[in-house]
Amino acid sequence: MTIKNLIKKAIEAKENSYSPYSKFRVGCAVLTDSGEVFTGCNVENAAFSPSLCAERNAISTAIAKGYKSFKAIAITGDSEWTYPCGVCRQFMKEFFDSTDIYIVKSETEYRKYKLEDLLPCGFGPDNLNTEEI
Numbered sequence: 001m002t003i004k005n006l007i008k009k010a011i012e013a014k015e016n017s018y019s020p021y022s023k024f025r026v027g028c029a030v031l032t033d034s035g036e037v038f039t040g041c042n043v044e045n046a047a048f049s050p051s052l053c054a055e056r057n058a059i060s061t062a063i064a065k066g067y068k069s070f071k072a073i074a075i076t077g078d079s080e081w082t083y084p085c086g087v088c089r090q091f092m093k094e095f096f097d098s099t100d101i102y103i104v105k106s107e108t109e110y111r112k113y114k115l116e117d118l119l120p121c122g123f124g125p126d127n128l129n130t131e132e133i
Contacts, residue, residue: 003072006031007104010074013039013054020044026077028054030062033069038062055088059095070095076104081111089119 006029014027019042026042040057055075062070073096075084081103084092092099096115104110115122 001031001035001037003074003100003102004107006037006072007074007076007102007107007110009037009039010076010102010104011107013041013058014076014078015041017041017054018043021046021048024078026054026075026082028058028076029074030055030058030070031072032062032067033071034067036062036065036067038065038067053085053088055084056091059091063095068095070099072100072102074102074104074110081105083118089115090122093119093122093124 009029010027012027013029014025017025017027019025021044028040030038038058038061040054040061042052042054043057044051055073058073076082083103092115099115101113101115101118102110103113
């Protein structure tokens with residue numbers, strides 16, 4: 001799977017967005033280390049807090065299928081450059097040590113990041129004191 005194909009899948013996933021309240025569609029495609037691709041889109045809810053972002057949708061689907069190691073993720077939305085929200089960045093912290101993160105404007109315009117670029121000084125599993133008292 002090329003990055004261009006991953007970006008195309010993210011753009012396609014945006015078309016399935018359920019966003020009647022914000023009218024802001026987001027699509028995502030995540031590539032596992034073993035080459036599987038999972039897509040997600042944002043799914044809103046009238047109560048707002050149960051809404052699900054595209055990134056957490058795609059990653060959770062992959063996890064539900066047994067995949068927990070990722071090579072790349074592509075994220076696109078209805079604005080010029082759509083970055084993951086804080087909740088999604090924190091969610092990614094659990095799984096994205098060296099994963100490439102592509103923020104997509106179009107099939108030919110995108111920016112590449114690592115999670116530490118988007119979540120400096122993040123809190124993750126290594127920060128927890130798991131020693132028994």
